Amino acid sequence: QQKVQQSPESLSVPEGGMASFNCTSSDRNFQYFWWYRQHSGEGPKALMSIFSDGDKKEGRFTAHLNKASLHVSLHIRDSQPSDSALYFCAARAQTGFASALTFGSGTKVIVLP
């Protein structure tokens, strides 16, 4: 079983709409979470990190973390065609593997014009 699980696998959202997707960790050592975005043919790029309970907002993107349930979500407001991409949730423990990240399998977001 993957330690970081994402849902749904894919979703479509109309331009200007709200896209929301989720991530859950099964490892209680994971306390630090990132969202990465990958456009087709490119490498993943860090979108935002969240380490504390509650919401974190950066522009049109809002991440929410519940440490008790190890659940993270990402919400994209006013979705744009450029938001069409593969979104990865990634998590890290305090120690081990030289701060390597463990990734989920990704959520593919398609923004429909």
Added chain:
Amino acid sequence: EAAVTQSPRNKVAVTGGKVTLSCNQTNNHNNMYWYRQDTGHGLRLIHYSYGAGSTEKGDIPDGYKASRPSQENFSLILELATPSQTSVYFCASGGGGGAGNTLYFGEGSRLIVV
């Protein structure tokens, strides 16, 4: 932003052949990583390094070796390539100063083993 460059970007190799994927970072990061990306699996850690001269096994190291000859360079070596190693490989670097550090990825190397 951190710059991580991979080569080659595309490679076709024959089964049993040797493949070397190279990675260079120009941001003086201590830690470097090799991941592979496959549909349904996300990115999985193969090898990583704390600095020049060090290499460590990640989650899926079998069939791969790594080399870190300098702070800037980190190579992934497939001594005897197999079709199951057909994948997209990503190199990343990070400051390693704590759990809050971001990883920066290269553009990927697509490997097909026939």
